[in-house]
Amino acid sequence: MQTNANDVADIKKGEIFANGFWHNNAIFAQLLGMCPLLGVTTSAENGFWMGAATLLVLIASNLVVSLVRGAIPASVRIPAYITIIAAFVSIVEMSMNAWMHDMYLILGLFIPLIVVNCAILGRAEAFASKNTPINSLVDALAMGSGFTFALVLLGGVRELLGQGEIFGFDVFGADYPDVLMFILPPGAFIALGFILAGVNIINRHMQARKDQQAATLAQAAAPQTAEVQS
């Protein structure tokens, strides 16, 4: 993660993004929002649109919560945030019903359930209520796209293993037998387990590289202390 060192504000936004998309990913790191994760990730496309709906709600709620953060007394902030989130979820739901009717029918009940996705209230409470609108927007973009990425990844794995397709395109040929386990909820748990293991491996590699860099830097500065770090 190389960022321009001259622009301090840029580094911060890059950090917010990296945090939201990867290090603090709602699914991979925090294991939040499991309900839509298990329910709708039977295909990559369903996962994508569920993620997109969540992303839209997150952007709107983070922005508004950040804008009103000084005006709402701390004791009533949770009901106020939930009202704001519920309003945006309803707007997204009505819009999908109007302009994406087929997908609306598929995602069905999971759209209104975005209201209780704790990842969204969590961002309103933990980030947007304490940060500027711009930073909250970046955070929402990162969190939402990280969430979408996770849903598409899991949906893709389940679609591929369950039906031999990706985004509806045949990969394994028409003779591929539907593997029921991956289509049903247990498949979501199992696939998620393997994906989390993969994420942990990537994180460990990243950490090791970071340690190595730190070690070489420290070695350059003071050769004595480097041994302790490596």
Added chain:
Amino acid sequence: MKIEREQWQMIIALLVVGVVCTLLLATTNIFTRAPIAQAERQALMNALMQVLPEHQNDPLTDARSITLQGDTKPTSFYFSRNKRNAITAIAWQVTAPDGYNGSIHILMAVHPDGSINAIRITGHKETPGLGDGITKNQAWLDSFGDKSLHNADWAVKKDGGDFDQFTGATITPRAVVKAVKKGLTNYAIIKGKLFRLAQRNRSEASHAN
């Protein structure tokens, strides 16, 4: 006094949030109401196109509602007509209340003589990979074609009837077969009334022309 002021702040904050959100939702409702109705019409039209034979009329408007015995809500019957304005098929929605996982909604179309033209599943929550064969197994859906109360045993093969069940899923096809049979029975009862109403549609249409 200080506590009172804080309470006012809370009340006003929640009130403002509530009112603004309500206004926002009301506005969205105004803008989406027509497109939603249009999308639902389109979805119904697409489904009707799949079950009705080729037609020269608009089945969406060439329709009549009848409240079937034992029902609380009226059912809409959609007619398809050929060039000579004769009814070629009638389509309507039936519900199988006893699916494996909730109700199964079926759109069925029958010829005037009471034999089936086609059926389609329009809504269900059956198990993916097992019960949802009712939407994916075209051969099974096609097996309903030209079946009537007189030329078929309306049960799955396991129960001694004419219709296949699926491996690992008997309840779902059984529920569909039962619901379609009930639809045919109802059709036999209301056929006379339905055709009188359809005749009225035809004369209204010719008046309009």
